[in-house]
Amino acid sequence: MLGWALTFFVIAIIAAVFGFGGIATASAGIAKILFVIFLALFVIALIARAVRGQPPV
Template sequence: MLGWAVTFLVIAIIAALFGFGGIAGASAGIAQILFFVFLVLFVVAMVARAVRGKPPV
């Protein structure tokens, strides 16, 4: 999921360089949403691992 966020961020940067503001804004928004979903899933996984008694890696 983090890879998809980086991909959309790169698309947004390239689109902004070429002047496509709408595409750049949409891609940046998608990248931001994917990044926050990744963070939430990562924290949930770490909490679940800690509850089961395994130390975080």
């Protein structure tokens, strides 16, 4: 998931350099959403691991 967020971020950067404002805005928005989802899943995984009694890596 983090890979997809980084991919859309790179697409947004390239589109911004070439002046495609709409594409850059859309790609940056998708990258932000995917990054937030990734962070939420990461935190949930850490909490689930701690509840099971396993130390964090």
